[in-house]
Amino acid sequence: MHQGTFDLTLDQITKIEGHASLTLRVNNGTVTNCTFEIPEYKRFYTQAVRGKKIQAIPQMVARICGTCSNAHLLCSIHAIEDAQGIQPTKQTYQIRRLLNNGLIIRDHALHLYVFVLPDLYNRDSLLEFDESNLEEHELVHDAFAIKEAGNLLAKWSGGRSVHAPSPTIGGFLTLPTNGEQEKLVLKLELIREKVIKIIKIFEKCEFELREDVLFSALHDDNYDFLGKTIITAENACVPARNYSDHLKHVVKPYSQASAYTYEGKIFIVGALSRMNLSKDGLHKNTKKGASSALALFPSQNIFHNNLAQAMEILHCLDDSIDILSQLEIKEEKPVPYKLKAGVGTGVIEAPRGTLYHRYTIDHEGTVIKGDIIVPTGQNQIAIEKSLWDFAQNNLHLPKEKLSYEMEKIVRAYDPCMSCASHFLKLKIQQE
């Protein structure tokens, strides 16, 4: 029992993307402090982009994050194309969509199998699953097969699954080669049953933590992660380019990341928000294959972020099969453009939620100013709220168990610290 006064510090939260820690302070049976800290060191990308030519920006900002690299790549390309008035071709849109689908499949599978699944099976690591137990043996191999399928999809469409070299402003430097589409479809079809199995596992998972917060996501009618409008659970509808006007930066002095509220409210971005707000747009085969899971949304259970990610893997798989079955790559060069001065915004749904890039560019194509808002920064306050609420309601737990359960909550949010520590928001921090 810990009804009294104690401190709990978890220096290194494991099985997440990057470095994070948490501190809990309890005084006379009341939580007096609960912080989710991001000690990842800043790399100052917001400053580094200044003075660079726009052609160099996408590959540069992809280096903000290894796992989300292709999301930063696509988002920055969208922002620059917006500034330059470039309309990419339908083929470019389709290949970008496949690249993003590959990212979602690979990244969600990493989170679900490698980070979260050990909590469901009481193992320290996926690699320590009992290979003599058929169920556990299969899950290890399912993990590798699904991640690999996402990998292959991204490699074919973008040249590599991390920091893809082919996408560029206006199109692709190197196009995918014809003749591979059928093989990729086969690979995706082969993992479909495995994906349905992991959906069932997370559907049955009894982890629960309900939060009364605002959900927000970039919306489109066919759940393509590249939509044009932000919607929230309060039915607000905001053009994506105005998104940042609704966010307020909140300084967390113990964290090297930037936190945000949405119109002063605590909010959440990511798979749970997308599923809550856009599930009607899922692929018809996904709706059929995951019908009982679908009925659980909208949901306020934070742990349903895991289930929503599993369902998104299926959606990206079904969507990719459709695109690949009809896509014959034709030779085309990136759309030519004449440099002009202006401001451009890119907003996409990265695996962990809404990602926002904005660049101010001069008439020679040099970046004057860059702004980047990442999903984990937007979720930071909600993460702390969940940790605080859970701790207050569970002070009876032994310290070790309390710490473990709080780590599980952090994992459910799937934060990405590499993304969160890329930059600084100067005007507020100088206050």
Next chain:
Amino acid sequence: MRNKLRIGWFTFTCCEDSTILFTELLNTHWDDWKDKIEFVNARILKANNKIERLDVSFVEGSISSEEQADKLKLIRENSKILVAIGACAVTAMPSGWRNTFDEATKKEIQFLIDRYSHLKKVEPLSTYVKVDESVQGCPMNEEKFLEFINSVLKT
């Protein structure tokens, strides 16, 4: 059966692209490695991590603080072979963009350098410890990494 190779995978200031690439290599290589490798420390894969009796430590990222430098030294003391993984570990770029900033930009970010006790400059691993091997690239060169790990597994 011979003892498993005791491996550590560590990261400092970087985007962890090579760590991600490494987890992707497990997709196709884990069946071959599982009887030969033991992860003694790999924060991305497991919770129970130790820095002791490491045969090979792979270290991604560059060094931004004294605290990181101390941890790197501890890893070095406990590792037979230390391998720098990726551009940031080998060259301190691109994590070290701030090393290249002009005076005005440096001044602009100075309050954060002070607040979070950053080092004056972002450094590659070799500034602080002896590096036995390097796998360069951003992300690391996959073939070179496999070449290295296979050569260690053979010896």
